[in-house]
Amino acid sequence: MSDSAMPVTAQTLAGAVRAALGTDQRVVSLTRLPGGSKKGAYRLRLADDSTAVAYVWDDAENYWPDSGPGNDDADPFAPATGHALFESAHRHLRAVDVRIPELYLSDDTHTYFPADLAIVEDIRGPGLATILRERAQRATPIMDRLAAALDRMHAQTSPAFGRPSAIARGRLPDADSCEELVFDRARTDLAEAADREPSIAAAHDRLAEALAALRAAVAPRTRYALIHGELGPEHVLVDAHDEPVLIDIEGLMFFDAEWEHVFLRLRYEDYYSHLQSRDLDDARMAFYSLAMHLSLVAGPLRLLDGDFTDRGAMRGIIDHNLGKALRFAA
Numbered sequence: 001m002s003d004s005a006m007p008v009t010a011q012t013l014a015g016a017v018r019a020a021l022g023t024d025q026r027v028v029s030l031t032r033l034p035g036g037s038k039k040g041a042y043r044l045r046l047a048d049d050s051t052a053v054a055y056v057w058d059d060a061e062n063y064w065p066d067s068g069p070g071n072d073d074a075d076p077f078a079p080a081t082g083h084a085l086f087e088s089a090h091r092h093l094r095a096v097d098v099r100i101p102e103l104y105l106s107d108d109t110h111t112y113f114p115a116d117l118a119i120v121e122d123i124r125g126p127g128l129a130t131i132l133r134e135r136a137q138r139a140t141p142i143m144d145r146l147a148a149a150l151d152r153m154h155a156q157t158s159p160a161f162g163r164p165s166a167i168a169r170g171r172l173p174d175a176d177s178c179e180e181l182v183f184d185r186a187r188t189d190l191a192e193a194a195d196r197e198p199s200i201a202a203a204h205d206r207l208a209e210a211l212a213a214l215r216a217a218v219a220p221r222t223r224y225a226l227i228h229g230e231l232g233p234e235h236v237l238v239d240a241h242d243e244p245v246l247i248d249i250e251g252l253m254f255f256d257a258e259w260e261h262v263f264l265r266l267r268y269e270d271y272y273s274h275l276q277s278r279d280l281d282d283a284r285m286a287f288y289s290l291a292m293h294l295s296l297v298a299g300p301l302r303l304l305d306g307d308f309t310d311r312g313a314m315r316g317i318i319d320h321n322l323g324k325a326l327r328f329a330a
Contacts, residue, residue, distance in 0.1 A: 006114050008032075008042055008056055016112035017044060020105030020119035021052060030054075034310075038081040038250070043122060051122040052104065057083050058115035074171040076162045077185055080229070080251035083108045083116035088165035089252035092226065096152045099245045101237075123245050129233035132271060138242070143274035146236060146244040150260070150275060154225040158254040161224040167254065178256045179218045179287065186211055186291035189298035196301050197318075199326060206329035207290070214287035221281075227260040229253055232267040258284040262292045266324075293325035 006012055010027035017027050026047040033041040033053070040061035042054045073085070083106070093100050102121035110116075128146075131139050160167050161178050175181035190208060194201040228235070229251035237245040258280050265272045300314040308314060 008040060008054070008058075008113075010044075012113060013042075013044065013054055016054070016105060016107065016117055016119055017046070017052070019107075019112060021046070038079065044119075051124065053101065053120050053122045055086070055118040055120065056113070056115055057081060057086075057117070073163055073166045074173055076166075076173060076229075076253040076255060077181070080163075082250065083118065084165060085163065085250040085252075086118060088163070089249040092156075092164050092252060093153070093246065093249060096156055096226070098149045098153060099239070099243050100249060101245060101247065123237035123239050123247075125238060125240070127234065128236035128238055128244060131238060132233055132268075139271065140274070142238055142242050142244055143268075143271055145242070147275045149244060149246070150231075150264075151277075153227065154257045154260070154277070156226040157223045158226075159223055161254050161256075163253045164226075177220065178224065178259065179215060179284070182259070182288060182291045183211065183215045186294050189291075189294040192298045193294060193301065193322075197297065197322060199322065200297065203326055203329035207294075207325065210328040211287075211290060214283070214290060217283040218287055219281070219283065221256065224254040225257040225260070227253060227255050227257060229255070229260065229263075231260065231264060256284060256288070258288050259292075261285065262288040266292065266296075290325060290328045293321040293328075296321035297325060 008030070010030050013027055013030070017025050027044050028047055029045045031043045031045075033043055038057075038061070040054075040056040040058065042056065044052045044054055046052070087106055090100060090103055101123060103118060104121070105112075105117070105119040107113075107118070108116045126135070128139075128142065131142065158164075158167060160172055161181075162171070162173050166172070173181055175184065187208070190200070190204065190211070194204045200207070228246060228249065230248065231246065235246065235248045237247055239245055257277065261275070261277060261280055262285060264275050268275060297318050300318045304311060304314055
């Protein structure tokens with residue numbers, strides 16, 4: 001992460017840009033892109049009017065409490081941040097021909113800047129979230145290409161679950177299965193949410209019973225798919241050829257594909273039919289649905305403990321998932 005605080009400016013990134021894009025390149029302006037909560041993302045406009053994006057993993061750019069690289073990377077649900085996770089995910093997605101921004105420079109030695117840094121391709125134009133909202137006719141072929149990319153990812157399987165870089169080093173989760181890990185995490189999320197939200201507190205016992213019943217219905221499994229883990233429309237850019245481009249890839253892991261699909265169904269709503277798979281286990285989908293809603297209440301509440309700026313958006317996520325979770329207690 002960071003050795004010392006340094007502002008991200010055209011001047012402080014000048015050496016990294018020359019190393020990434022050529023000695024004749026010069027940054028003339030820099031704009032912080034919205035939405036980042038674990039790393040800084042900056043659009044760099046160069047003297048020749050081309051652009052690139054800088055990712056900066058610095059404590060000052062991370063709004064999540066206790067989410068630095070010292071967390072146990074054997075836990076696939078530990079906060080997904082850091083240069084090492086980015087590089088590993090980039091490598092695995094390239095291997096299965098999934099479109100991601102081209103990587104021009106990757107540096108964790110702090111040679112060019114006193115924090116981990118990457119310079120990547122800038123994908124301009126409206127992202128998938130905007131296209132789904134404003135240009136429905138254009139969305140259909142893009143969604144179909146995104147479905148094909150997900151199929152290629154999910155076809156890559158492992159007998160172990162967790163982050164690929166951790167698995168490669170023999171660092172595996174303490175839990176024996178994805179469903180056990182999700183169950184333990186969901187109970188923690190339920191307890192945390194109940195401490196902060198009166199409606200969850202009132203329904204705590206009924207939600208705990210629903211979690212246990214849904215968990216008991218899940219049959220064992222021995223192979224796990226490669227998933228993004230948080231592939232909402234805001235994490236899909238669209239290039240000039242209408243190819244979907246995945247970003248915020250640090251959370252890539254081998255896990256149950258149902259965990260991915262529960263999130264996709266939640267985020268894409270009417271467009272989820274383009275992504276839906278026939279090879280999903282209904283019991284897992286039901287169990288993971290409740291666990292996901294509890295996670296999307298407890299997690300944003302933790303984020304609001306800090307000084308994250310877009311508090312209204314986080315509150316909207318909390319309220320939406322709060323209503324969904326409480327349906328399981330009815």
